[in-house]
Amino acid sequence: LRWTQTLADEGLGLLSYPEPHGSADPGSFVAAFAMIGHHDLSLLTKFGVQFGLFGGSIARLGSARHHDEYLAAVGSLALPGCFAMTETGHGSNVRDLETVAVYDEATDEFVVTTPTDLARKDYIGNAAVHGRLAVVFTRLVVGDTDHGVHAILVPIRDEDGTVLPGITIEDNSEKGGLNGVDNGRIWFEEVRVPRGALLDRFASVDEHGEYDSDIPNPDRRFFTMIGTLVGGRISVGAAAVSVAKSALTIAVRYAHRRRQFGPARGFESLLIEYPIHRQELIPRLAATYAYHFAFEELIDAYVDPGGDQRRLEAEAAGLKAYATWHALDTIQAAREACGGQGYLAVNRLTAMRADADVFTTYEGDNKVLTQLMAKALLTEFRQQFESMNATGVARYLFHRAASALTEASPVTMSTTDSSQVSSASWQIEQLRWREAHLVESLAQRIKRRIEAGTEPAEAFIEVQTHAATAAAGHVERVTLEAFASAVGRIDDEAARRSLDKLRALHGLSTIQADLGWFQEHGRMSGASSRVIRKTHESLVREVADESLALVNAFAIPEQVLAAPIAASQ
Numbered sequence: 373l374r375w376t377q378t379l380a381d382e383g384l385g386l387l388s389y390p391e392p393h394g395s396a397d398p399g400s401f402v403a404a405f406a407m408i409g410h411h412d413l414s415l416l417t418k419f420g421v422q423f424g425l426f427g428g429s430i431a432r433l434g435s436a437r438h439h440d441e442y443l444a445a446v447g448s449l450a451l452p453g454c455f456a457m458t459e460t461g462h463g464s465n466v467r468d469l470e471t472v473a474v475y476d477e478a479t480d481e482f483v484v485t486t487p488t489d490l491a492r493k494d495y496i497g498n499a500a501v502h503g504r505l506a507v508v509f510t511r512l513v514v515g516d517t518d519h520g521v522h523a524i525l526v527p528i529r530d531e532d533g534t535v536l537p538g539i540t541i542e543d544n545s546e547k548g549g550l551n552g553v554d555n556g557r558i559w560f561e562e563v564r565v566p567r568g569a570l571l572d573r574f575a576s577v578d579e580h581g582e583y584d585s586d587i588p589n590p591d592r593r594f595f596t597m598i599g600t601l602v603g604g605r606i607s608v609g610a611a612a613v614s615v616a617k618s619a620l621t622i623a624v625r626y627a628h629r630r631r632q633f634g635p636a637r638g639f640e641s642l643l644i645e646y647p648i649h650r651q652e653l654i655p656r657l658a659a660t661y662a663y664h665f666a667f668e669e670l671i672d673a674y675v676d677p678g679g680d681q682r683r684l685e686a687e688a689a690g691l692k693a694y695a696t697w698h699a700l701d702t703i704q705a706a707r708e709a710c711g712g713q714g715y716l717a718v719n720r721l722t723a724m725r726a727d728a729d730v731f732t733t734y735e736g737d738n739k740v741l742t743q744l745m746a747k748a749l750l751t752e753f754r755q756q757f758e759s760m761n762a763t764g765v766a767r768y769l770f771h772r773a774a775s776a777l778t779e780a781s782p783v784t785m786s787t788t789d790s791s792q793v794s795s796a797s798w799q800i801e802q803l804r805w806r807e808a809h810l811v812e813s814l815a816q817r818i819k820r821r822i823e824a825g826t827e828p829a830e831a832f833i834e835v836q837t838h839a840a841t842a843a844a845g846h847v848e849r850v851t852l853e854a855f856a857s858a859v860g861r862i863d864d865e866a867a868r869r870s871l872d873k874l875r876a877l878h879g880l881s882t883i884q885a886d887l888g889w890f891q892e893h894g895r896m897s898g899a900s901s902r903v904i905r906k907t908h909e910s911l912v913r914e915v916a917d918e919s920l921a922l923v924n925a926f927a928i929p930e931q932v933l934a935a936p937i938a939a940s941q
């Protein structure tokens with residue numbers, strides 16, 4: 373809490389709030405969040421809960437009245453609060469939350485209740501000790517109608533920190549990490565709040581008990597509300613990239629100074645000189661750069677007021693999932709690459725591993741997010757098809773026939789040219805082809821099931837694993853394209869050459885990881901697989917020579933990186 377206060381005193385809490393209360397600069401907020409990701413992840417989470425989730429939901433779901441009353445106090449941390457969405461019984465499936473707020477016309481209040489023990493709010497950051505006000509996600513019942521999940525402000529402690537009547541709070545106790553955050557459970561027993569406590573940007577209730585919303589469809593309204601909170605997902609993904617950068621900076625610097633074995637006593641080799649050591653670190657370094665550029669594009673889309681919101685939500689879901697998985701995988705590789713030193717707490721990797729673990733669960737469970745991403749891909753696919761006129765459809769079918777031909781004759785499409793497999797255009801073409809194939813076959817599988825009488829929702833569940841593969845294919849393609857276009861924007865010749873090598877390595881790692889699929893679909897011959905593997909190996913060697921410069925380019929301040937084994941000499 374004290375560290376969070378220091379950041380609030382610097383004005384960082386107010387960055388994303390609308391004027392005049394804040395600087396209306398959500399891009400800078402994400403940048404600040406990503407930078408804190410190099411430091412302590414409990415601080416990161418506490419910062420994110422207070423200013424991003426709690427304050428952000430007041431800013432995006434509330435109206436001017438709520439902004440005037442709360443944002444300055446939230447952004448300065450004078451008013452610590454919670455974002456109370458998850459319940460023990462409902463985590464990923466937020467639409468079916470059970471907490472209920474019933475409008476009482478006699479007193480012009482909402483009465484908030486936890487109807488069953490499974491409906492208690494759970495894992496809520498800032499709940500166990502510090503929070504005084506909570507944004508509570510609850511069903512809204514007016515008269516006889518349940519209008520679905522809405523957000524409402526409920527005080528939980530007074531100014532002295534005493535828990536208010538009707539509220540019960542329990543500490544979640546020790547967690548697998550992030551123990552600097554006071555996560556807790558909350559129960560509400562007929563807690564009364566004034567009608568104005570409803571965050572009413574998308575729906576309101578007037579003094580006669582009339583419910584009104586510009587979005588009449590409850591599902592659409594709910595997803596619109598939730599969609600405005602996409603910044604949290606983007607921030608966690610961007611912070612995961614920072615964690616991967618920190619872990620790699622530690623491990624790569626160590627690999628450039630630690631010696632083991634060698635041809636003669638006293639002449640031991642550096643770890644970075646060993647191929648199997650490089651193999652663990654260097655492709656992950658390339659992937660980390662790739663995610664860095666992918667998030668740059670995502671953040672640009674987030675701050676673009678004219679952007680496509682649905683698309684942004686889908687891209688954020690996919691990139692958050694794969695970047696957080698990448699971060700965890702990288703921390704473990706870095707930990708092992710530092711041997712016993714990596715296991716010492718002072719070198720930070722074990723805390724990083726424990727704390728970043730939950731990045732794959734909060735702000736949306738990763739596997740659930742892959743399904744969200746896949747659904748968006750299907751929608752785009754359908755729209756593309758529907759918007760085609762007869763010529764478009766004919767052209768499409770011709771293209772499909774040509775692809776089928778390609779599948780039948782792998783040798784013509786396979787290459788054994790190492791410079792070709794390293795080129796951005798060839799790599800992107802492979803990933804586009806795979807993505808198109810995966811999305812189209814996903815659509816076909818669903819269509820077949822629906823035609824056989826399966827309900828659409830059930831049909832989608834039956835093809836979940838295929839959907840996750842299609843989502844991965846999309847994220848990998850988008851990430852490689854972001855990398856390639858970032859390289860294209862670099863003026864400095866030497867830097868461009870170096871990063872292009874890194875891009876080539878990342879593209880080949882991605883294709884190599886799925887060589888079985890490419891071969892299965894007739895896209896690669898055995899000969900081209902061998903070229904890919906050889907080229908990959910030699911790129912790993914070349915990039916390893918530049919790897920110290922590449923991690924130093926992350927420019928993580930020494931006092932933030934702090935691991936003694938990685939201190940600059």
Ligand SMILES: Cc1cc2nc3c(=O)[nH]c(=O)nc-3n(C[C@H](O)[C@H](O)[C@H](O)COP(=O)(O)OP(=O)(O)OC[C@H]3O[C@@H](n4cnc5c(N)ncnc54)[C@H](O)[C@@H]3O)c2cc1C
Nearest residue numbers: 455456457458462463464495496497733734735737739740
């Ligand atoms: C440290 C921490 C801090 C948190 N902070 C907050 C907070 O401040 N505020 C807040 O509101 N929440 C918070 N959460 C809650 C968090 O957002 C949820 O834990 C998360 O949304 C997942 O929900 P769940 O735990 O119920 O898991 P579940 O949804 O039960 O998921 C469990 C498993 O089931 C799988 N699964 C679920 N649905 C499907 C499906 N349809 N198809 C296939 N597989 C599926 C998932 O992939 C996962 O592997 C926090 C959690 C933790 C651990």
